[in-house]
Amino acid sequence: MNVTKISIYQLITLMTLFLLGSSIVLGLNLQAEENAWIINTGAAITGVLLFFFYAYLLKRNGWPEFHKLLELAFGKILGKVVLILYSLYFLYIAVRVLKDFIYFITQTFYYNIDHWIIAFVSVCLICYAAVLGLEAVARTSEILFVFTVLLITLIIFFSFLSGIMMGENIRPIIDLEILDLSNWVQYITFPYGEMVVFLVLFPFLNDHKRLMKHGWIAVVLSGVILITVSEIIIAILGAKVAALYTYPLVKAIEMIELLGIIQHLELLTAFAFIIVGFVKVSIFFISGAKGISYVFPILQEKFIIFLLGAMIFFGSFIIAKDLPEHLFIGLEVVPLYLHVPFQFILPLLILLLTWMKGRKKQRKGV
Amino acid sequence: METAQKVLLTDSISKNTEMIKAQLGHSSDLFERELVLPYLHRKVHLIYLDGINDTSKIEDYILSPLAAISIKEEQSLNSMIDYLRLQVIQSINIVTETVKDKIVRMILEGKTAIFIEGEATCLLADTAKWPERSAPEPKVQRTSTGPDIAFNENGTYNLSLIRKTIKDPLLRVEKVKNPNIQTSISMVFIEGKVDKEILDEVRKKMDKINIPVILDVNYLEESLTDNTSSSFPLTLSSDRPDVVCAEVLSGKIAIVVDGTQFVLTLPSVFIQFFQSPDDYYILNRSTHTRRLGRLFFFMLSVLFPGLYISFTLYHPGLIPTSLLVGLIAQREIVPFPTIVEVFIFFWLIIIITEGSIRLPSGVVLTVTIFASITLGQQAVEAQLVQPATLVVLAASYVFSSVVPIYSLSLAYKRLTFRFIFLATILGLYGVLVGLIILLLHLCSLRSFGVPYLSPVAPFQPQDQKDAIFRLPIQHIINNDKSLFKEDPMRKK
Numbered sequence: 001m002n003v004t005k006i007s008i009y010q011l012i013t014l015m016t017l018f019l020l021g022s023s024i025v026l027g028l029n030l031q032a033e034e035n036a037w038i039i040n041t042g043a044a045i046t047g048v049l050l051f052f053f054y055a056y057l058l059k060r061n062g063w064p065e066f067h068k069l070l071e072l073a074f075g076k077i078l079g080k081v082v083l084i085l086y087s088l089y090f091l092y093i094a095v096r097v098l099k100d101f102i103y104f105i106t107q108t109f110y111y112n113i114d115h116w117i118i119a120f121v122s123v124c125l126i127c128y129a130a131v132l133g134l135e136a137v138a139r140t141s142e143i144l145f146v147f148t149v150l151l152i153t154l155i156i157f158f159s160f161l162s163g164i165m166m167g168e169n170i171r172p173i174i175d176l177e178i179l180d181l182s183n184w185v186q187y188i189t190f191p192y193g194e195m196v197v198f199l200v201l202f203p204f205l206n207d208h209k210r211l212m213k214h215g216w217i218a219v220v221l222s223g224v225i226l227i228t229v230s231e232i233i234i235a236i237l238g239a240k241v242a243a244l245y246t247y248p249l250v251k252a253i254e255m256i257e258l259l260g261i262i263q264h265l266e267l268l269t270a271f272a273f274i275i276v277g278f279v280k281v282s283i284f285f286i287s288g289a290k291g292i293s294y295v296f297p298i299l300q301e302k303f304i305i306f307l308l309g310a311m312i313f314f315g316s317f318i319i320a321k322d323l324p325e326h327l328f329i330g331l332e333v334v335p336l337y338l339h340v341p342f343q344f345i346l347p348l349l350i351l352l353l354t355w356m357k358g359r360k361k362q363r364k365g366v
Numbered sequence: 367m368e369t370a371q372k373v374l375l376t377d378s379i380s381k382n383t384e385m386i387k388a389q390l391g392h393s394s395d396l397f398e399r400e401l402v403l404p405y406l407h408r409k410v411h412l413i414y415l416d417g418i419n420d421t422s423k424i425e426d427y428i429l430s431p432l433a434a435i436s437i438k439e440e441q442s443l444n445s446m447i448d449y450l451r452l453q454v455i456q457s458i459n460i461v462t463e464t465v466k467d468k469i470v471r472m473i474l475e476g477k478t479a480i481f482i483e484g485e486a487t488c489l490l491a492d493t494a495k496w497p498e499r500s501a502p503e504p505k506v507q508r509t510s511t512g513p514d515i516a517f518n519e520n521g522t523y524n525l526s527l528i529r530k531t532i533k534d535p536l537l538r539v540e541k542v543k544n545p546n547i548q549t550s551i552s553m554v555f556i557e558g559k560v561d562k563e564i565l566d567e568v569r570k571k572m573d574k575i576n577i578p579v580i581l582d583v584n585y586l587e588e589s590l591t592d593n594t595s596s597s598f599p600l601t602l603s604s605d606r607p608d609v610v611c612a613e614v615l616s617g618k619i620a621i622v623v624d625g626t627q628f629v630l631t632l633p634s635v636f637i638q639f640f641q642s643p644d645d646y647y648i649l650n651r652s653t654h655t656r657r658l659g660r661l662f663f664f665m666l667s668v669l670f671p672g673l674y675i676s677f678t679l680y681h682p683g684l685i686p687t688s689l690l691v692g693l694i695a696q697r698e699i700v701p702f703p704t705i706v707e708v709f710i711f712f713w714l715i716i717i718i719t720e721g722s723i724r725l726p727s728g729v730v731l732t733v734t735i736f737a738s739i740t741l742g743q744q745a746v747e748a749q750l751v752q753p754a755t756l757v758v759l760a761a762s763y764v765f766s767s768v769v770p771i772y773s774l775s776l777a778y779k780r781l782t783f784r785f786i787f788l789a790t791i792l793g794l795y796g797v798l799v800g801l802i803i804l805l806l807h808l809c810s811l812r813s814f815g816v817p818y819l820s821p822v823a824p825f826q827p828q829d830q831k832d833a834i835f836r837l838p839i840q841h842i843i844n845n846d847k848s849l850f851k852e853d854p855m856r857k858k
Contacts, residue, residue, distance in 0.1 A: 009825045105795055109681065121792060125799050132810040139809035139823040140802070264684045267794075274798050 005206040008214055010138035013145035014279065015198065015218035019047070020148070020225060021280030022100050023191045025273045027248040028226045033239035034175050036230050039187055044223025047192030048216050050343075054195060055211055057347055058202050061354055066200040066287075067294045073353040080295055082346065087291030089342045090197055091308060094284035095315040096330060098122060101277045102316060103323050108250055108270050119316050122281075127309040129282045130289055131302060134204060137282050144275045151272040152225060155253060156232065158265055162256045165235040186331060189339035192219065196343045200287040246323065285312065373466040379483045383411050386479065389470050396473075399424075403435055409483040418476045420495035427456040428478060428491055447487050455480070459492035471548075496520060502627070504606045506772055509644040516605045521550055521624030527607040528554055528622075532614060542572050549580040550624040559617040564633060564814045568619055583623050583630040590632070591813070597777040600813040602634040604771075609643050633813035635820055637833050640664070642770035645836060653836040660768045661834075667765030668778060671708055672785030672797045674758045678704055680793030696752040705790050707755045712786065714741060715763050716779060 006014075032039045061069055070086075071079035102118050129137050159165055205211055229249060233242050236252040245251045253266045285308065293304045320326035375382050383398065390396050399412040410432060414424065431454045451460055457478075463469050464487050473479055476494025501523075504516040517524040525539060536558055542551040551572070555565065568590065575589045583603045591600040604610055605627045610620050613631040621630040640660045645653050677685055678693060685693070700707070718737045722730050742760075745751045766778040781804070788796035811818035821829030832842045 007824055010823075109793060109795055117792070118795065121796070121799055125802060128803060129806055132806055136806050136810040139817065139819060140805045142823040142825055143805060143809075143819070144802075263686060267684060270794075271798065274795070275802075278802055 004134050004204050006135060006138040006201070006204050007206055008210045010142055011201070011205055011211065012214065012218040012221075013141045014138055014201070014283065015195070015215070016222045016225075017141055017145060017148060017276045017279040018197075018283055019191045019195070019219065019222035020272075021191070021276040022097055023226060024152075024229060024276060025104060025247050025249050025269060026100070027233055027242065027245075028191075028230050029187060030230060030233065030239070030248055031243045033243060034170065034172055034234070036234065036239075037227050038174065039181075040223065040227045040230060043187045043192055044219065044227070046188045047195070047219045047223060050188070050192055050195055051216055051219050052212075054199055054347065055202060055215060057351055058199065059208070059212065060351075060358075063203050063205075063208050065203045067291065069199070069350065069354075072357070073350040083291050084295055086342065086346075087288040087295075089338060090200075090284045090288035090291070091312060091315075092319075092338070093194065093197075094126075094281050094288060095312045095319055096326075096334070097277060097281045097284065098126075098312060098316050099319060099326055101274075101281065103326065104247065104270075104273060104277075107247065108266065116317070119313055123309050123313045125278065126282050126285050126312075127305055129278075130286050130305045130309075134201070134286055137279070137286065141279050144279065148272050148275050151268045151275075152229070155265065155268055155272075156228065158256050158258060158262065159232050159236065159253070162258050164255050165232065166238070167235070169235045169238045170231060185340060186335045189335045189343055191222075193339050193343035195219075196347065197284055197287050199347070200290060201283070246327070285309075375464050375466065375469075375481075375486045375488060377484055377486055379409055379411060379481050379485075382481050382488070383413060385466060386413055386470060386473070389466065390473070399429070401429070401432065403432060405435065411481040412478055413473060413481070414478040414493065415473060415476070418496060419478060419493045423457070423493040423495070424478055427493070428480065431456055446482065447485055447489065450480070450482070451489055455489065455491055457491035457493060461490050462487050463490055464488070498523065506628075507604055507606050507609065507643070507770065509606075509642060509647065511644050512647040513606075513608050515607060517607060517610075517627045517629055519625055519627055521552065521622050524607075524622050524627075524629060525552060525554070528611055528614065528620065531607060531611040532556070537614075544573055544575060546576045546578065547580060548578050551580065551586070552622045554614055554620040554622060556614060556617065559615075560619060561617065564816075565619060567814060568621075568632070580623055580625070582626045583621065583628045586621060586623065586630055596807070596811060597780045598636070598808070598811065598818070599639070599771075599773040599777075600634065600811065600818070601630055601632040602638055602771065603628040603630045603773065605629070606643060612643070612646075633816040635813065635816060636808060636818050637822065639769060639771045639774040646839065650836060650838050654834050657834050657836075660770065663765040663768045664774075664778075667762045667768075668781045669785055669797060669801075670758055670762040670765070671712065671782060672789035672800070673794075674755070675705060675708055675786060676789040676793040676797055679790075693752075693754055696754055699749050700752050701750065704752070704755065707751050708759065708786060711751065711755060711759050712783070715759060 029036050029039045029043070058064070058069065061072060064072060066086075067079070067083050070082050073079065074082055098119065101122060102115050105118050106113060106115060129140075202208075202211060233248045233252045236255060237245070237248060242248045242252070249269050250266045253269050254264070256265050257263045289301075289305050289308050292308065293299065293301050296304070299307075320329060373385070375385075387396060387398070393415075395416045397412075397414055397416050401410050401412075402408070403410055412424065412428065432450075435454060447462060451462065461472075463472065469479055469488055469490065472490050476492065476496065477490040478493045480489040480491065482489075498520040499518055502516045502518055503514055515527070517527060529537070534556060536556050538555055538557050540553045540555075542553065553565075553568065553572075571590050575586070577585055577589065580586065587599070587601050587603065602609075602613070610629045610631055614620050618631050618633065621632070623630070637657075640657050642656075645656065678697075682690055682694075697704070702710075714737070718733065721733050725733060742756060746753045746756065762782065766775055766782075769775040769778075785797055785800050788800040790796075792799070808819050809817070809823055817824055820826055821833050831837045836842065
């Protein structure tokens with residue numbers, strides 16, 4: 001019997017760190033240049049709506065666990081198939097984030113260490129987290145949240161203090177001529193659409209009423225942080241330059257120097273990234289593992305975790321040969337062919353099916 | 367099994383005393399005093415252990431009343447015992463017993479056994495006088511202000527110190543009734559404040575313990591907690607009555623063990639190990655700075671050697687240039703790689719600490735002089751070690767002393783060593799991974815169902831009054847900590 005319970009505080013911190021994961025260092029939609037903040041604001045608002053959509057999906061069915069929700073909508077067998085698909089999707093995204101992680105660490109910390117060492121240690125860490133379970137991760141995230149907010153505040157504080165931010169860089173504030181919304185799929189699927197994984201976590205809350213009341217704060221908070229950070233990046237580097245870098249935040253922060261003592265603040269961004277990356281991968285990994293262990297109840301949970309851990313370890317070598325390919329897949333292929341079906345089409349289908357079943361039942365009842 | 371072999375007393379007094387003496391192996395400190403009751407002409411034997419009994423008590427309260435009996439008529443047989451118990455013997459604590467093993471056990475606990483001719487029942491009067499030292503000063507947990515009295519090795523005395531402070535009719539002292547334990551153990555708690563489930567769990571675990579003699583509270587500490595592999599103490603032991611009373615007042619259970627000056631309190635949470643009693647005895651100014659400082663410096667002491675290794679070895683580019691120049695200049699003239707240096711001198715620090723704790727106090731001075739002058743100063747002058755390494759390790763060791771509770775500072779060695787190891791193989795990333803693992807571990811720990819990191823994670827807004835911040839006294843007293851607890855039956 002699973003009676004894991006997490007509190008609303010823990011969920012908010014988990015969700016904030018989750019949404020900041022990867023996107024904070026990769027820079028959110030910087031290719032939109034000066035208009036990045038408009039697009040980011042739009043994405044955040046969509047994110048809030050998405051949050052309510054996912055929460056509503058569970059609420060109207062009485063907060064069932066994810067696998068029960070799928071069985072409710074698709075029936076026993078088809079539900080299991082969809083569950084496996086979802087688990088694989090979560091695991092795939094986990095591998096993608098892990099890959100981000102590995103590239104980032106090798107590029108900022110070391111220049112000549114084998115990728116597999118970093119991957120191995122990271123996978124061990126994530127497996128350990130998964131073995132300890134969702135509760136331990138949720139509590140850890142409460143503390144990590146404080147650290148992350150502190151780190152980001154420090155970064156913002158020092159970038160203001162060092163005086164390398166140029167007001168001209170963020171102007172024009174609105175440039176309608178180059179405002180291009182054709183990439184909207186990419187804008188809303190990452191990172192906000194990835195909240196679909198919280199369909200697995202929401203049922204474990206101890207107080208569902210407060211989720212509807214306070215849960216959106218996490219989305220807004222991470223939205224505000226992401227907008228602030230991307231504006232700072234643009235203000236320091238200039239919009240055109242910022243769009244060129246893979247890790248624009250690191251590049252921007254590298255330029256800060258104060259009094260000759262405070263330098264190399266990019267360390268702080270590295271810390272922040274490792275924290276949020278850890279939370280993001282663990283959430284995807286734990287959700288994927290939960291799905292798999294439900295489909296195969298014979299296998300021990302620990303065994304599944306280690307099996308999947310080995311899978312994502314090797315997966316991190318297979319999914320992309322190098323960073324450009326990794327980024328290309330991430331920006332062009334995954335949003336359209338993976339994110340859209342799993343984040344929008346399937347949840348809408350679930351909503352439709354459960355709604356129809358509910359009506360049928362009602363009619364029968366009358 | 368024990369009930370099956372119950373040996374009862376007989377009517378014959380010589381047989382009875384012989385049986386008891388044989389059980390104790392005719393020990394030379396076992397004294398027997400014979401006397402004959404005047405008028406009644408019945409033999410009485412007293413058996414007691416010399417040394418643990420107060421002979422003047424025996425003389426005053428047992429011997430002289432017995433000798434002064436002045437009735438001539440024989441009482442009926444069953445009331446003879448009652449007559450002696452109720453009217454003659456003047457000891458405060460007196461019981462009757464018929465089972466041999468129990469009598470032997472009570473003699474060992476400092477009672478005087480009184481056998482009467484023709485009676486199959488024995489009277490036992492408490493005349494114990496244990497060797498004890500007078501109230502000492504707290505040795506382990508010292509503070510600058512506040513009460514300066516400590517527990518000693520006498521359980522009754524320790525209980526009396528708690529009673530002295532908490533004059534509450536709801537204060538309960540419960541003796542542990544486990545036949546396997548010979549040491550007397552008492553649980554102290556306040557009815558109504560204590561958490562019933564935790565109390566039941568402790569009782570259950572106490573009944574399972576199979577250790578005849580409990581020399582120190584750590585025996586219980588290890589038997590009661592589930593997770594002994596963790597470096598972190600899940601219970602708090604203190605020799606200060608004020609600390610124990612504060613814990614009991616906030617709804618925790620204190621366990622007093624006879625024979626040790628430490629009293630165990632449980633459940634305990636991580637933040638407690640950074641709270642010193644004088645946080646409450648000094649006017650409430652910047653308590654949070656001190657507590658945060660302790661936490662910060664403890665973490666720094668654990669991380670410092672690891673950070674030193676990872677920066678000098680993996681990320682020299684991240685060190686400010688002026689500092690880097692000095693470090694590289696030192697690096698050039700010494701023979702060993704930095705990692706080897708750190709390992710050698712880390713072990714040396716541990717060895718010197720061991721030595722200074724265990725050695726006779728006269729030799730300690732010699733060892734410390736050799737350690738500081740020869741190993742420290744001369745090693746640098748002989749160009750065997752970088753001064754920076756010594757500074758880092760010494761700073762780390764000194765920082766670890768900020769922890770007010772000793773049992774946590776023992777975790778320092780294990781943790782520091784692990785971080786040195788992680789930094790050696792992975793640099794800064796290793797240190798960060800280690801930190802996250804440490805956090806995960808702390809978050810998964812529970813002390814009797816209470817999450818170890820509460821009230822920080824899970825965050826308890828109502829318990830923040832006295833966690834890192836301390837509100838003025840009148841806000842935190844009369845405000846029970848909620849001791850957020852989880853169902854112990856649930857899975858991890």
